[in-house]
Amino acid sequence: MTEETSTYRREGLYTPFGPPIGYYRLADGDVEKLNGCLHARLEDNSQNLVGKVDQELAFDRAALEVAGRAVGKCLIDFKRRVTTRPVPKGSVVTPAKYDISIKSGWFVRQFAGNYNPLHVHANCQFSCVGYLKMPEGIAEEWVEDAKDHAPAHGQIHFTWGMSYPGLRSSFMVRPEVGDFFVFPNNLHHCVYPFSSPGERRSFSMNVDLAESDRGGTIYLPD
């Protein structure tokens, strides 16, 4: 692990700029289970997405259930942290309980030369991305890429607002398998191409969270 990438390894809420980004780690068993949900009968979802990638496959019910169980706690933790962020003084916030409504979910299978143009996610409160596979050789590619200016290969790039002196307006990540990020639906992001052979596989879901008495119920799309 390089010094540069070590800064986001603790789970929790990150606010590199205005909107918060939640960072979590998927359990190894959940990465395996989610990879096991990718099969040849999944439907193409590329018409609903902007990616210039080989395959974008819609989650079936089994994948939605597995993903919901795998990341439900992270999504609720994110919502609770977002709504109880400390303020300098005066505001008392009581953490609430939340149910999760998964609106959609899909796998992104990105290979050498593929990329995902800048976009936001519509019709949801939050979106998320979890990493299930990275191409062999990507670590070496990153080392090479960093020797040039503005390294970007295979990275996800979140960007917000305008650049001001002393303030950050973008945030880039070299993902590792098991990394999981949650963010507001309207946060612009893109993914840059890489050249290593092999697959960069991620999954995303669009979700809503609503207060409830008990909390923790996961609703799937019809």
Ligand SMILES: [Fe+2]
């Ligand atoms: Fe996206």
